[in-house]
Each structure stands twice: as C-alpha cells, then as structure tokens.
Amino acid sequence: MSATLLGTIARTPEPQVALRRFLALDAVVTTANGVAYLAFPAAIGRLLGVGQGLLLGLGVLLALYGAGVGWLASRRQPPRLAVRLVVEVNYAWAALSLVALVVWFSPTAAGLVWIPAQAATVASFAVLQQLALRSGSALQ
Secondary structure (H helix, E strand, O other): OOHHHHHHHHOOOOHHHHHHHHHHHHHHHHHHHHHHHHHOHHHHHHHHOOOHHHHHHHHHHHHHHHHHHHHHHHOOOOOHHHHHHHHHHHHHHHHHHHHHHHHOOOOOHHHHHHHHHHHHHHHHHHHHHHHHHHHOOOOO
C-alpha cells in the first residue's frame, strides 16, 4: 500500500468518511484473503507451509469478519464501539500472526515473507482506523 494511495483515501474534511474508507479497504482485503484461503487451501498451504485445515477455518473466519467490517463501512456513522472492536481485533490478529510464526508454524520461505507482511498490513489498518476514529469525535 503506497503512501500516495493512503493519502488519497484519507483526504477528506470529514473524519467519518476517512474512517469508512479505511474500514472498506480493510473489508475488501480481508474478504479477498478469506476467499482465497477457502478457494485454494491446499495450494496456499503448500506455498506457505501452513495446514490446509487451518486455512479453511481461517478462510471462513476472514470472509465473515470482512463482511462485518464491510457492513460497518457502509454505515453513515459507524458505531464507535464497533470500530474500536475492529481496531482491537486487527491488533490482536497481527500479534497472534507473529506469535504463530515463531511458536506454531514451520513456514516455507514464502510463509516467512507472507505471514509478517499480512500482519503488518492488518496492523496498518488498525493504526489508520484508530487515527481516523480519534479525529472523528462526532462519531457515535
């Protein structure tokens, strides 16, 4: 994700619009990741060195979570508590991804790149959403 793209997404005088845009971007990326895990669990599992069953479970979880985040993004004023929950879940996901990399997984070289990269992406969504939430004190 480039700084130019993020700057374009965030450029708005209304903080809730920037928040909704960051939620929508999170929803698209998360749902796409979940659908990929559901559609190609064996191939992705071999590529990353992660079990097919785990990827299927994560695919369901990510697709549902992405849909929920997308629903929040579609609200004119997303509820503050729900957005805070998304931020916290994103931080937890990023942290657990790194813990799993060290403690549970035996990833391939691709997995050693992908897992931290997706953790950084999810953590970035959390930071952007948190900053937009802070600047939008008018949110519910």
